[in-house]
Amino acid sequence: MPDSIVTYGAYIEGRRASAQGIAESLDLVRKHNSEFEGAKAFLWVGLHEPAAPEVEWLAEVFDLHPLAVEDAVKAHQRPKVERYGDSLFMVLKTIAYLDHDELTATSEIIAAGEIMVFLGADFVVTVRHGEHCPLTEVRGRLEDQPELLARGPAGVLHAIADHVVDRYLQVADLMQMELEEVEATVFADVSSRDINRIYQLKREMLEMKRAITPLQSPLAALPQRRVIPSEMREYFRDVGDHLSRVCEQVESSNELCSSILQAALARSNALANEDMRKISSWVAILAVPTMIAGVYGMNFDFMPETKQVWGYPAVLAVMVTACLLLHRGFRRNGWL
Numbered sequence: 643m644p645d646s647i648v649t650y651g652a653y654i655e656g657r658r659a660s661a662q663g664i665a666e667s668l669d670l671v672r673k674h675n676s677e678f679e680g681a682k683a684f685l686w687v688g689l690h691e692p693a694a695p696e697v698e699w700l701a702e703v704f705d706l707h708p709l710a711v712e713d714a715v716k717a718h719q720r721p722k723v724e725r726y727g728d729s730l731f732m733v734l735k736t737i738a739y740l741d742h743d744e745l746t747a748t749s750e751i752i753a754a755g756e757i758m759v760f761l762g763a764d765f766v767v768t769v770r771h772g773e774h775c776p777l778t779e780v781r782g783r784l785e786d787q788p789e790l791l792a793r794g795p796a797g798v799l800h801a802i803a804d805h806v807v808d809r810y811l812q813v814a815d816l817m818q819m820e821l822e823e824v825e826a827t828v829f830a831d832v833s834s835r836d837i838n839r840i841y842q843l844k845r846e847m848l849e850m851k852r853a854i855t856p857l858q859s860p861l862a863a864l865p866q867r868r869v870i871p872s873e874m875r876e877y878f879r880d881v882g883d884h885l886s887r888v889c890e891q892v893e894s895s896n897e898l899c900s901s902i903l904q905a906a907l908a909r910s911n912a913l914a915n916e917d918m919r920k921i922s923s924w925v926a927i928l929a930v931p932t933m934i935a936g937v938y939g940m941n942f943d944f945m946p947e948t949k950q951v952w953g954y955p956a957v958l959a960v961m962v963t964a965c966l967l968l969h970r971g972f973r974r975n976g977w978l
Contacts (some may be wrong), residue, residue, distance in 0.1 A: 646692035646768075649781070654683040656788030664920065666701060670671030671764050686766045688777060697769065704765050707731070714758040717771040723858035723864055730761040730869045732799065732860070734806045735853035738774030739813045751820070751846040752813065753855055757806065759799055766795045780805045796874040803861065803881050810854055810888045817847065818895055821902065828906050830937060837906050844899045851892050854885070861885055923972040930968065931961040 652659045652667035654674050664687060671683040687700065694715045701711045707726035713719050719733045736755040755772020768777060781802050784790050790797050824840055861882045865875035934957060938945070939952040972978045 646696050648684065648688040648690050648778075648942060650687040651781075652683065652685050653791045655681075656792035658785060659683075664700075668703065668765065675764055684764045684766060684795045684798075686781070686795075686798060687768070688781070689767070689769045691771055692769060695952070700767060704729075704760065704762060704767060706760055706767070709853070710758075710760065710896060714760075714769045717756050717758075719756065719758070721853075721860055723860040723867070724960070725867065725869070728763060730759075730799075730867060732759045732761065732803075732864075733757075734759070734803065735857065736770075736772060736775035736806055737810065737817045737850055737853050738772075738953065741954050751754070751817070752841070752844065752850050754849065757802065759802060761795050761799050763869075764795070766798045775806065775809055777802065777805070796870050800874060800877045800881065803878070804884075807881055807884050807888065811884065811891075814888055814891045814895065815896070817843075817850065818891070821895055821898055825898070825902050825939045828902055828909060840899070840903050840906050844896075844903055847892070847896045847899050851896055854892055855889055857883060858882070858889060919977040923968075923977045927965050927968045930964040934961055 647664075648713045650664055650667065652661050654671065659667075659670060661670050662965050664685070667685050670708050671685050675681045689696070689700075691716065694821045697711050697715050698704065699832045701708070703912070705727075706729065708728075710724065710726055710731040713731070713733070722733050734755055734757045738753045738755070740750055740753055753772065753774050755770065755774055757771075757777070758769040760767035760769075770777065784798065784801055790801065793800075820843060824843060828840075861878070864870060864882075870878065938957060969978065
């Protein structure tokens with residue numbers, strides 16, 4: 643058995659059956675379905691980052707389409723739902739929130755991955771890329787509730803889609819908390835580092851938006867597919883409603899992040915202008931004594947007050963008075 647296969651199991655009447663090997667399990671499932679009309683036994687095979695030969699081997703067993711197999715191996719696909727003969731191929735983007743002690747300009751907040759699902763009448767093959775969002779929890783929850791597994795392969799697809807969308811909502815809520823924290827500090831002392839943090843958060847929000855938004859159309863069209871039983875269509879519509887809610891929240895958070903970034907830039911420019919006004923004010927104040935000292939430092943023989951006893955203190959008094967008047971004027975205008 644290929645190393646990339648995480649686990650596999652044949653499910654009959656919602657219960658996991660014991661069987662040796664994938665081919666034997668598939669024969670067991672198909673034999674049961676042929677003997678009992680309306681039975682929904684199926685085989686679920688889970689893979690993690692498989693190599694091409696491993697997926698091609700499964701493609702021969704389940705008669706998977708070569709184009710879908712190629713997409714499953716290469717990954718980096720947009721969310722989509724495609725039909726190949728009697729099977730369905732669905733791509734789901736997964737996202738995970740990475741914990742961090744402090745948000746910095748280089749922090750990675752969102753980790754993205756992919757889950758590809760091959761869905762047939764009696765099999766489900768899941769191919770996962772990325773270390774986050776494992777399906778062990780989904781499989782365990784389904785095995786604890788046989789009535790969910792009794793729905794057949796469509797029930798597994800619904801559980802996976804619902805799990806992925808629920809993770810979207812969790813990450814969206816955590817990102818919202820990050821935004822609120824950053825928003826609270828915008829009108830404090832804004833530095834270039836703060837703006838870099840906000841820009842990093844904005845970039846992560848865009849990555850999250852690219853992962854979530856394209857899934858809306860494929861998921862909305864999924865209930866209309868013939869491979870989805872009529873009794874399961876309402877469940878997929880419910881997942882689509884949850885996804886719409888997440889997309890609205892992400893769009894709102896993205897707009898808020900843009901507003902925070904603009905406010906931070908405006909605040910930074912305002913602080914820079916305030917500093918420039920202070921510097922200009924002190925330059926103007928110091929320019930007066932510098933000019934007077936420059937005039938009297940030219941050492942001409944015929945200059946007024948140079949031979950008077952009171953000349954030196956008078957010039958100093960003029961300098962101090964001019965500086966005080968300028969300082970008072972700048973403070974009154976809010977420059978100092």
